[in-house]
Amino acid sequence: MDRREFCKTLTAGLVLPAAAWTAAPASKLVVVRNASPAELVRKAVQALGGMSQFVKKGQTVLLKPNIGWDRSPEQAANTNPEAVAEVVKMCLEAGASYVRVLDRTCNQAQRCYSRSGIEKAAAAAGAQVRHIIDSRFKEVQLPQGVLLKSWPLYRDVLEADVFINMPVAKHHSISQYTLGFKNIMGVMGGDRGSIHNKFMTKIVDINSAVKPTLTIIDAYRVMLRNGPTGGSLADVAEKKTVIAGVDRVAVDAYGMTLFGVKPEQVEYLRLAFERGLGQLDLSRVSIEEINS
Amino acid sequence: MANRIRKLSQIVFLLLFLGLFLHARFPYESGWPSDIFLRTSPLAALTTALSARTWIASMLPAVILLLLTIPLGRFFCGWICPLGTVIDGSDRYLRRRKPAGRESVRFRSWKFFILVAVLCAALFSWQAAWFFDPLVMLTRVLTVSLYPAMALLTQGLFQFGFASGVAEEQWYSLYAWAQNRLLPVQSASFEQSMPVLLLFIAVLALGLVSRRFWCRNLCPLGALLGLFSRFRVFGRDVNQECTSCSLCQRRCRMNAIEDDYTITNATECIQCAECATVCKPQAISYRFSRRKNQGHIDLSRRRFIQAAATGIVGLAATRVGAGNRNETGRLIRPPGALPEEAFLDRCIRCQACVRICSSTGACLQPALTQGGWEGIWSPRAVMRTGYCEYNCTLCGEICPTGAISKLDLDAKQQRKMGTAYFDKSRCIPWYRLEDCLVCEEHCPLPEKAIRFDEREVRTPEGEMRTVKFPYVREDLCIGCGICENKCPVVGQAAIFVTPAGEERQPVGVFAGA
Incomplete structure (x- = not known):
């Protein structure tokens, strides 16, 4: 441990308990293990009280999986297509007027949508699968932003009644592991590359303006190394896990533990917690673990 | 009647050409070969075979066309060639006045001159058909200029639709459909769009001088087909009803009817059958029989030698100049490209690879002089406009001449472009x-x-x-x-x-x- 890290840990050790003490009532988190991708998400949402807790009859839903890469489901660079389709079904069962699925991709969009299997699976489940249209980004003020004061965000996300963030758990060299917070980059317009510099603060700035109704982390397959693109099956592990919850910081915090990372050591989570975006201390979160 | 069928055929083939062009995009899996028209050009086949010193198997359709031309004459020019159809269309627009007498024939030897020059250059391993081949020219201008313009206008229309606030959901669904079939993935834009477009406009503008000016006087593919048409057995036949009114001669878009109106110039006639339609006593028919054909080619021995010399000097001129290593050092060829010399021997600058690339990684652009003047408009990867998609092999799949080889995905993913x-x-x-x-x-x-x-x-x-x-x-x-x-x-x-x-x-x- 170097000096810098020591100082950080020390600060965290002092600040976190204090902040946790004053934080809002305990949030709830559901972790489901050992089932098919579809069963995992269904059980997770049921344990949170069912989709009708989040989607009221006639509401519009924007579901944002990770469709960033021209990679197959086995390569685990994108959210599992069966899990995505199941969430679509649950939303429609709860009476959603429509469920729209989209992501701003990194590789060519049609390639990503088709090879990820998400286009086909989500459309078959009844979703509107849409490509990004550049003119639908809208400049949004970020009043809580520290470094970013405004950024173009996708209109469909801002206008939907319900926004479900559905990342896949992956390795990533800048954010360590990419989970819910990083997944929000898929609704950003403009030059996203520039936020990789001073990433930790900027990603929290963006997230402060986009609050998901529900965050579901797909960890059915996780990419352990060489993310976020991967490509080699040797870098993929089957964890057969799904984490779901309303508290996005808590969901990501638990997600980090899947990789053996202590949430307190992840800078963006600490910043998000300090800004009141959610609970970082998992001991203060009610966690329901389901092993099927 | 024959005239009507011919017009229908022209429209069908033009639509087919455009359809195949639009089809040349990711995922490109249906099996419809978007490069089939290019592979039908005997000019491209002959020049690439000469310059590459090898028979190129993918150009087989060109041989079939050449064989069909021997009995049937230049039917390709009149019934199929999509550039010919476009020129017919623009001629109607440009020339309202019908000529009063017979038009001059003095330019029509130029196409043979160009043909000889191109073939001689090819013999010395310089492939120049790309500048003149009508199918290449049309594919190129579509890819680099017209399609991007169409895309821009379509996008503008959609922006208007979205902004109107009316039927937004319907506009949105329609746009989703268009994105997958019609519109480019990113905005398609090409550095060379203007020069390519101007060359094309110049070809159409020649219609101000006479109808089908390009086809009559300049097109080396037409010249080549003309040479093979001399002994055709299907064609124009005039019977005794002819009143020598000269109407057929004046209306002939190819100026292929001699002063004895019963004689047709077989190297010029494109079998369009318009003369049969305009003939009032109905003296003209198109059928199989030995008839009075005239096959004179207006190219003297002296002109032949001049043409050959032009081709060779032109070749030498392009080989000198442009040795700036800062420029040539940025010339990145598509994966699967042959070694540079062999690549240029085969590349006909049709931009088929550029077209299909613009639907996936969008890195390919027509070069200017990065590969020397010899390599003008050959494909070059420009990574600031696009990049080469790791999972994509489409440029090699669509290249009509094998200048870019088709690679398996595994081979492509290991192929070092730079x-x-x-x-x-x-x-x-x-x-x-x-x-x-x-x-x-x-x-x-x-x-x-x-x-x-x-x-x-x-x-x-x-x-x-x-x-x-x-x-x-x-x-x-x-x-x-x-x-x-x-x-x-x-x-x-x-x-x-x-x-x-x-x-x-x-x-x-x-x-x-």
């Missing part, structure tokens, strides 16, 4: 001592050709900081250029690909079509 280098004076971690790693994030190689060192450094302000410094593994990098494309540095990227270490497809391993 190598990426960091410009550390612009790279954010290196000069500003702050993390970035967008290049590393996008690197598609499973083992990552871009890696990083995490080191503690002291900033100029004296702060100690841990920074991830990226570097390139030269042995792994395939030069796909996604790093250069996605680099967030404004202007010139801080990581860029050069052709250093590039691998070309060995000649002879070429798989054909």
